[in-house]
Amino acid sequence: MNQDTTSLDENFINWEFSLFNTPPDFDVTHIRRMVFEEKYSEHGNYGAATVLLQNGDLDEAWNCISYALEIDPNSVHAWCNKGVYYLKSSPPQESEARSARDEMEELLQQDEARKTAAIEYAYWQYSIIRTAQAKEEALELFDKLLSNESTEPVIKHHYLYMKVLTSHAKRSIWNGNANMTRELQRSVLRKLFQQALVLLQANLPNFQITVWSNLAFVLLDRTCCELIRHGFDEESFSIDVHRISEIDRMFCVDKIINILEQHPTLMDPKGQLSGTISKVHLEKAQTTENYTDRWELLETALEYGEMYLEAEDTSPCFGSQVSSDILMQMWAMKYSKAEPERTWSAYREMSGNQGKSQMNLWWFLSRSFYSMEADNDPDRRALLKKAEHHLVNYKKKNPCKFLSRFVTVKLLLGHPTEEIEAVFPKLDDLERNEQRAAMLATYGRFCEINNRFQEALQKYQQVLSYDTGENRHLWYFKTADEGIKRIREQLNR
Known part of the structure; x- marks a missing residue:
């Protein structure tokens, strides 16, 4: 028996579970709340233990547990949940709970069942507990348990590790970690990449999808691309992704699309694949200056973005954010083509003479353009109305983020001034200073284009009051500085 696996017994014994009441003389020492992963137990995921059982939805919990045991009769976690179910029943079914406990303990004497339980425990630590200590312990467990495999790899173990590593790359590299060196x-x-190789060698469509979608997700971050470009052994990671460049994101997405075309019945209930495909096409479009190529990329991004929103259990924030961004960039392209003089004039007013990059113009129009004149072109208004719909959904979750874009859309659709002002949240309702500064910068610009210069100055000056020195690079301070300069020049004429 693997010593690393054996040592986990203490982890399980010390795993607290006190969410249900039991008779004072009933031994529940070894009945613990455990979880299992959705990929190979479908609806029998951690919700059965952490949500359904806690909330007393025993019938649905039983369905989940039964389904999980049908798929894997040796799941230690499912037997633990079964024991919890019996204890949560009214009245508690003590004999059945003891039987579930005994089955769990018998499984824990088997190497493979113990190892699987340990891997899933590590996954639970990282993805559910989420404390720094839990994540560190989880990563160490994965490394120990998977580094000395003597037989064929258990693919689902590597699947879980890849999910954890993808999340870890996002948290530690994308979001930055001052204590983490480049190496x-x-x-x-x-x-x-090592986990990617193991999953690809299994030659199973669902795991191939996992690999390419996770790699596409990681490659969205430029820091990750840079780290891989310098310091990877091409022979060790020869899965056609070692040549990292802007196009490799599309390479991963093309792989996903090809697999889905060959296997149309592959399930994606949360729309994660659609979301990734949409995001990658959008990212590629934002680096493409050719009008026709960019438009085609945005059309594909929108198609998959809307597919994501139609999926089950999707994140309305992510879907609305991406879809509204796509629609606004499509509008910007059409508008700049129809009104070149006006759009370049507005861009120069805000940005000065910083070249005539078409990409910068489209970016400016989609995010920072304000106009008191409505856009009455039917085709462009259709894009704006769809963007408005998505932004309304997003605003329900986050009242401040993308507020600038929301105001742009409202103005271009010709909404009354008082209606547009109503979308600005109250300063006291915002929890963080960065939210307050962003809101005030947008409000200041709105007042400025309405020729309410004194109000605009007041808003811009409030923005500057949140300047700590360390955050001076953020966009709202530049907006406030340039706004104050423009207004003073206007008032001095």
Whole structure:
């Protein structure tokens, strides 16, 4: 028996579970709340233990547990949940709970069942507990348990590790970690590629999808691309992704689309694949200056973005954010083509003479353009109305983010001034200073284009009050500085 696996017994014994009441004389020492992963137990995921059982939805919990045991009769986690179910029943079914406990303990004497339980425990630690200590312990467990495999790899174990490493790359590299050196960051990516190789060698469509979608997701971050470009052994990671460049994101997405075309019945209930495909096409479009190529990329991004929103259990924030961004960029392209003089004039007013990059113009129009004149072109208004719909959905979750874009859309659709002002949240309702500064910068610009210069100055000056020195690079301070300069020049004429 693997010593690393054996040592996990203490982890299980010390795993607290006190969410249900039991008779005072009933021994529940070894009945613990555990979880299992959705990929190979479908609806029998951690919700059965953490949500359904806690909320007393025993019938649905039983369905989940039964389905999980049908798929894997040796799941330690499912037997634990079964024991919890019996104890949660009214009245508690003590004999059945003991039987579930005994089955669990018998399974824990088997190497493979113990190892699987340990892997899933590590996954639970990283994805559910989420504390820094839990994540560190989880990564160590994965490394120990998977580094000395003597037989054929258990693919689902590597699947879980790849999911954890993808999340870890996002948290530690995308979001930045001051305590993590470049070599440690590169080490995370090396491990991610190693898991990718194991999953690809299984030659199963669902795991191929997992690999390419996770790699496409990671490659959205420029830091990850840079780390891989410098310091990877091409022979060790020869899955056609070692030549990292802007096009490799599309390479991963093309792989996903090809697999889905060959296997149309592959399930994606949360729309994660559609979301990734949409995001990658949008990212590619934002670096493409050719009008026709960019338009085609945005059309594909929108198609998959809307597919994502139609999926089950999707994130309305992510879907609305991406879809509204796509629609506004499509509008910007059409508008700049129809009104070149006006759009370039507005761009120069805000940005000065910073070249005539078409991409910068489209970016400006889609995010920072304000006009008191409505856009009455039917085709462009259709894009704006769809964008408005998505932004309304997003605003329900986040009242401040993308507020600038929302105001742009409202103005271009010709909404009354008082209606547009109503979308600005109250300063006291915002929790963080960065939210307050962003809202005030947008409000200041709105007042400025309405020729309410004194109000605009007041808003811009409030923005500057949140300047700590360390955050001076953020966009709202530049907006406030330039706004104050423009207004003073206007008032001095």
